[in-house]
Amino acid sequence: MTIRLLLADDQALVREALCALLSLEDDFEVVAAVGRGDEVVAAAREHRPDVALLDIEMPGLDGLAAAAVLTAQVPDCRVIMLTTFGRAGYLRRAMEAGAAGFVVKDAPADVLAGAIRRVRAGERVVDPALAVATLAAGGSPLTARERDVLITARTGATIAEIAGRLYLSEGTVRNYVSAAITKTGARNRIEAVRIADERGWL
Amino acid sequence: MTIRLLLADDQALVREALCALLSLEDDFEVVAAVGRGDEVVAAAREHRPDVALLDIEMPGLDGLAAAAVLTAQVPDCRVIMLTTFGRAGYLRRAMEAGAAGFVVKDAPADVLAGAIRRVRAGERVVDPALAVATLAAGGSPLTARERDVLITARTGATIAEIAGRLYLSEGTVRNYVSAAITKTGARNRIEAVRIADERGWL
DNA sequence: CCGCGCCGCTGACAAATGTCATGGTGGGCC
């Protein structure tokens, strides 16, 4: 009863290294490893893994989006998000995407191994400290448009450019930015972007 | 004639995974693995590795700074920077810090293995594409103060706050910001920060 | 020694940004 694993991480070295690490455990078998989010589902269909380990930052398709598609289309395969940042918002969105586990890359290897076995057994696995932080952070107070504006602002666009790209008037954009600044407690739109980003609200 | 290796990466999982991966090669032996930059030198003194693989993003001491100290104090140990970002500025600074090699985590495992063996043999190893990009990017056009200002601005501080933290007048800060915006070709200080950061000028 | 560039400052001006009040629309909910 070996556990069949799928690995998805855009960094080849990390991917191969994790493969080597997990293969050391004799109840694990890595049946597929991909480097792009949009290759996850096809690989899962072909190799029928029991558990998929998905990084969040990936080209092609976001790890969170990949998780959502995967749980919908290949329900036998359970998903663990394995990512660099323990951002509060990521955990929330991972759960919404149907992930069964969430492990940060800071964790030691045996935590990951334990998580894989427990997820395989039907449990949901999340670092308790991270769960607390997420609940404390709460959901995003931003409206959809405020989010859009901040996301565009993140690239360094001026108010005028944001208005152009979003087909809004400049005044409206300024209002949204102002609202976002108030809600984040920032004093700039640049700080507002930073705060919202850190909280996983973007 | 096995090659003795030291690993430094702040993410436990990546560190252990790389250890597993490299241990598969029978001419490699991982003799130490640390998670903080300020533990590198002590570990190198104790375990006398032939080659040290250092991540750049690390708590305690920057990987680049650790490389500089290491090459100065333990000259028998050669250094390979092993990092996520192939930023032009990183490569430049790595070379200045005395690193003998530079490998991005995007690279496949055999590239890393080859780099280790070649560095051990006395060669210097750099991804040619990255080297070209670095030469093309050229050195930073920013003066020291312009850099300071941008670094402070990165946190989301207002002009007034930057002035306060750097003990400068607001007008002076505005002048530096303006100069930095001109030199980066940006239209905001926020975009200037982003561009300078990407180029490794901060 | 003289020029040059970086440093730090000032003052003035234009442009961008943030804040506020206000108003209309439409969807969801009691």
Place this chain on the structure above:
DNA sequence: GGCCCACCATGACATTTGTCAGCGGCGCGG
């Protein structure tokens, strides 16, 4: 239907910001 809220907009206003010209000082290389 009435209420609330998100959404989009306008206009006016204060503040912040970016730009420009110009000043003196300092260190370094020709």
